[in-house]
Amino acid sequence: MMLRGLVSCVKNPDSARASYFIVSCNGAALHTSVAEGGISAGTGDVVEFDGGRIESVEEDPGYAKAVEKDLAAFCKGLFGSKAHKYGNADIDAVTSRLWVAAMNAGKLLARKIAYCAPIIVRFHNDADGSGGALALNCALRELVPRIGEAGNIVWMMQKGVSYSAYDAANDMLIANGYSSMEKPLLIIIDFGTTTQSNAGIRAVDGKFDVIWLDHHPIVDGFEGAVLGNYINPWNYGGNSNYTAGLLASVFAKTFSDADTGLFERASLIGDYSEYAPMDDAKAQQASMLLDFITSDLQAAFGPSKQNVTPQEIMSVLSDRKRRKELLDYANIRLEEAVERGMDAARMYEAPGAFVYLLDFDVVKSGETRYPLPGRFASKLLARINGTDMRRAIVVLYVGAYIMMRADKELCTDLNILDVIAEVKRRYGNDVENGGGHRCAGAVKLADKSRSREVAIAIVRIIKNAI
Ligand SMILES: [Mn+2]
Structure with missing residues (x-):
C-alpha cells in the first residue's frame, strides 16, 4: 500500500x-x-x-x-502529570520537585524519536550508570514501537568521569553520518558534572540538544549546569543519595509504565546510597552483576569487546545460567582481592576497634576495573568482622580518592561525616570534595600524590574519635 x-x-x-x-x-x-x-x-x-x-x-x-x-x-496522551513514586518519602519529595523538568526532557526525547533524529546515550560504567541506561532502554522499547520502527539510537558506555572534547568530537562524527531535520540529541547519565567537561560542552553547543541526568555535586565553574535539560537532584533539594540510575528511571517514567524498579534499586545499592535496600537480594545480585559486566566487558562478552548496549546487558541478566556463571566468577575475583587486601593492609589498634589502611593499587588485579574500590571496601569489612571479635574501619586510598567504611556498630560513637569535616578543616585546600553518611564516605583530593599522607592522617583522626 x-x-x-x-x-x-x-x-x-x-x-x-x-x-x-x-x-x-x-x-x-x-x-x-x-x-x-x-x-x-x-x-x-x-x-x-x-x-x-x-x-x-x-x-x-x-x-x-x-x-x-x-x-x-501524541505527547498529550503520553505525558501524565502524576509524579512517579519510589516509595520513600525523601526520594519521592525530590522526584515531585524535578518531575516537570523530567517531563520537559521527556517531551524533547519523544520529539527526537518521532523525527528519528540521531540520539547518543552515554552512561557511566558502573551499576548506577548502566542501571539508568537499562531503565531508559526499557521505556524506549515501549515507546518506539508505538510510533513505528526503531530510530537512530547509539548507546555508549562511558569510562571516564567527564564529557571530554574527544567525546564531543566522536559524537559529532556519529551525528555527521546523518542529515536530520531535528538537531541530534545527546543524553548523559551519571557522569560529567566537572569543569573537565566544559571543553566538550562548548564543542557540542548548538549542534546537539542535551539531556543530562547526573547526581554528582555541582562544582563551581561547571558550564553544563545552565543547559536547558540538565537535571540533578542537588538542584531540587536532594543530594547524591538520589542516584543517577534512579533519576534516569524517573525520567523514563514520564513517558512509560515500564517496570524499572529493579534497576532503581540496583543503582541505589551500587552507589551506596543511604536509600539502598540492603535486604533486597535480587537487587543486590543485579547491582553486583552490573558492576562486574561494566568493569570487565571482556570477561562478560569476550575479547576485544569495548562497548556494551543495554540490550546486550539484558541478554545476560535474563539468562539464568549465564548470570550465575558470571556472579560466581565475580565473587572469585572479589575474594582474591580481599585475600590480597588482608595481606597488604596495615592495621592500627584503637580501643575496641581496628583501623585498616590500604593502598588499593596493591589489590587491583590486572587491567580491569573489577572490583571497584567501594564494593571491595565493604567486602573487606565484612571479612574482617567475620574473623575478629573487634569491630573495624577500613580506610582505602586509590588515585585522588580516600574511602572510608566503618562497621555499623561503631557508628553510634563514630560519624564518618565528622571525620570528613575534620579532614576538610585540616587539609582545606587539598580537598576537592567529600561526603557520604555515618558509616561510609569518601574525600577526593586535588592532588593524588598526597592521598597516602592524608589517608594516614584520617587513621589518626578516627583513632582519636573512638
Ligand atoms: Mn552514580
Missing part, C-alpha cells in the same frame, strides 16, 4: 546505502517508517513510498505542520 510521509532524517545521505526515515501522520496517529531504495530524496521532502521504496517526491508544504499537530496530540 502506498504511504505518504515526511523524510525527517537520512542516514548516510548522498550515498548508495542511504536510509530514509519517514514520519507519517493521519491525524493523531504518528508513524515512522524506514525506506532504503527507490528514488533518492532529501531531508524535509514529502514522499510517497511502498515496501521500503520511495516512489515519488511530492509538493506538500502543509505536511510538516500536520506532523507537528500529530506529535502534540
Whole structure:
C-alpha cells in the first residue's frame, strides 16, 4: 500500500546505502517508517513510498505542520502529570520537585524519536550508570514501537568521569553520518558534572540538544549546569543519595509504565546510597552483576569487546545460567582481592576497634576495573568482622580518592561525616570534595600524590574519635 510521509532524517545521505526515515501522520496517529531504495530524496521532502521504496517526491508544504499537530496530540496522551513514586518519602519529595523538568526532557526525547533524529546515550560504567541506561532502554522499547520502527539510537558506555572534547568530537562524527531535520540529541547519565567537561560542552553547543541526568555535586565553574535539560537532584533539594540510575528511571517514567524498579534499586545499592535496600537480594545480585559486566566487558562478552548496549546487558541478566556463571566468577575475583587486601593492609589498634589502611593499587588485579574500590571496601569489612571479635574501619586510598567504611556498630560513637569535616578543616585546600553518611564516605583530593599522607592522617583522626 502506498504511504505518504515526511523524510525527517537520512542516514548516510548522498550515498548508495542511504536510509530514509519517514514520519507519517493521519491525524493523531504518528508513524515512522524506514525506506532504503527507490528514488533518492532529501531531508524535509514529502514522499510517497511502498515496501521500503520511495516512489515519488511530492509538493506538500502543509505536511510538516500536520506532523507537528500529530506529535502534540501524541505527547498529550503520553505525558501524565502524576509524579512517579519510589516509595520513600525523601526520594519521592525530590522526584515531585524535578518531575516537570523530567517531563520537559521527556517531551524533547519523544520529539527526537518521532523525527528519528540521531540520539547518543552515554552512561557511566558502573551499576548506577548502566542501571539508568537499562531503565531508559526499557521505556524506549515501549515507546518506539508505538510510533513505528526503531530510530537512530547509539548507546555508549562511558569510562571516564567527564564529557571530554574527544567525546564531543566522536559524537559529532556519529551525528555527521546523518542529515536530520531535528538537531541530534545527546543524553548523559551519571557522569560529567566537572569543569573537565566544559571543553566538550562548548564543542557540542548548538549542534546537539542535551539531556543530562547526573547526581554528582555541582562544582563551581561547571558550564553544563545552565543547559536547558540538565537535571540533578542537588538542584531540587536532594543530594547524591538520589542516584543517577534512579533519576534516569524517573525520567523514563514520564513517558512509560515500564517496570524499572529493579534497576532503581540496583543503582541505589551500587552507589551506596543511604536509600539502598540492603535486604533486597535480587537487587543486590543485579547491582553486583552490573558492576562486574561494566568493569570487565571482556570477561562478560569476550575479547576485544569495548562497548556494551543495554540490550546486550539484558541478554545476560535474563539468562539464568549465564548470570550465575558470571556472579560466581565475580565473587572469585572479589575474594582474591580481599585475600590480597588482608595481606597488604596495615592495621592500627584503637580501643575496641581496628583501623585498616590500604593502598588499593596493591589489590587491583590486572587491567580491569573489577572490583571497584567501594564494593571491595565493604567486602573487606565484612571479612574482617567475620574473623575478629573487634569491630573495624577500613580506610582505602586509590588515585585522588580516600574511602572510608566503618562497621555499623561503631557508628553510634563514630560519624564518618565528622571525620570528613575534620579532614576538610585540616587539609582545606587539598580537598576537592567529600561526603557520604555515618558509616561510609569518601574525600577526593586535588592532588593524588598526597592521598597516602592524608589517608594516614584520617587513621589518626578516627583513632582519636573512638
Ligand atoms: Mn552514580
